Amino acid sequence: xxxxxxxxxxxxxxxxxxxxxxxxxxxxxxxxxxxxxxxxxxxxxxxxxxxxxxxxxxxxxxxxxxxxxxxxxxxxxxxxxxxxxxxxxxxxxxxxxxxxxxxxxxxxxxxxxxxxxxxxxxxxxxxxxxxxxxxxxxxxxxxxxxxxxxxxxxxxxxxxxxxxxxxxxxxxxxxxxxxxxxxxxxxxxxxxxxxxxxxxxxxxxxxxxxxxxxxxxxxxxxxxxxxxxxxxxxxxxxxxxxxxxxxxxxxxxxxxxxxxxxxxxxxxxxxxxxxxxxxxxxxxxxxxxx
Numbered sequence: 001x002x003x004x005x006x007x008x009x010x011x012x013x014x015x016x017x018x019x020x021x022x023x024x025x026x027x028x029x030x031x032x033x034x035x036x037x038x039x040x041x042x043x044x045x046x047x048x049x050x051x052x053x054x055x056x057x058x059x060x061x062x063x064x065x066x067x068x069x070x071x072x073x074x075x076x077x078x079x080x081x082x083x084x085x086x087x088x089x090x091x092x093x094x095x096x097x098x099x100x101x102x103x104x105x106x107x108x109x110x111x112x113x114x115x116x117x118x119x120x121x122x123x124x125x126x127x128x129x130x131x132x133x134x135x136x137x138x139x140x141x142x143x144x145x146x147x148x149x150x151x152x153x154x155x156x157x158x159x160x161x162x163x164x165x166x167x168x169x170x171x172x173x174x175x176x177x178x179x180x181x182x183x184x185x186x187x188x189x190x191x192x193x194x195x196x197x198x199x200x201x202x203x204x205x206x207x208x209x210x211x212x213x214x215x216x217x218x219x220x221x222x223x224x225x226x227x228x229x230x231x232x233x234x235x236x237x238x239x240x241x242x243x244x245x246x247x248x249x250x251x252x253x254x255x256x257x258x259x260x261x262x263x264x265x266x267x268x269x270x271x272x273x274x275x276x277x278x279x280x281x282x283x284x285x286x287x288x289x290x
């Protein structure tokens with residue numbers, strides 16, 4: 001017999017249920033109690049139709065506007081649909097141009113943050129809860145860039161908030177650093193639905209904002225985490241396996257910075273043998289370019 005309430009589940013059954021929801025892509029619950037998505041909408045639709053019919057009769061009785069019945073041989077003209085409220089999509093080319101304009105016009109960290117929060121040209125923003133921006137102080141020696149906000153990041157509005165952030169803290173501690181000594185950000189400011197990777201067009205739209213963050217925070221060294229981040233910022237078709245472990249040099253609005261790429265903390269969790277490679281990359285990061 002299936003339990004009716006959660007308090008009737010055993011610890012093992014609860015763990016299995018949580019694992020099932022995680023595999024299905026459920027990140028967090030939005031309601032305190034379950035919502036009937038099948039019967040309730042039909043009931044609401046029937047109620048709305050009844051209210052509309054009552055309103056129509058009331059308008060007819062008071063001499064208000066009524067719908068004229070079609071004459072014989074004529075087709076009834078359906079009422080014009082009411083446009084659905086919601087964000088209006090901007091063509092990709094215009095969105096890229098607008099992102100570049102806003103990023104270039106931002107002369108301070110605060111101005112760039114405000115511009116990103118007001119930007120509506122990326123569809124990723126429509127489904128995301130938060131706009132992630134760099135966390136740290138301008139002038140810190142090291143800036144760490146991840147790929148996209150994960151579920152914990154999107155919920156908390158901070159980069160590297162969840163389990164990946166805990167692993168990153170341990171990585172930093174291994175070379176004598178802490179979160180308070182570095183700047184943290186993500187290449188894409190808005191979490192893609194289902195944690196998918198951004199499309200090339202979405203990446204192109206978001207690119208001016210991460211470039212401008214790096215230019216305004218002016219770090220001496222960049223640590224790029226993961227395949228997507230490394231390929232985006234280094235402009236390469238190589239994989240993280242080829243790009244990691246060696247120094248690169250990039251320029252952002254006249255500011256030159258040394259760049260090291262390595263695996264994302266999530267990659268280490270999935271493939272523990274990568275920890276050795278990450279440790280070697282962190283030691284090279286600490287030593288600096290030779």
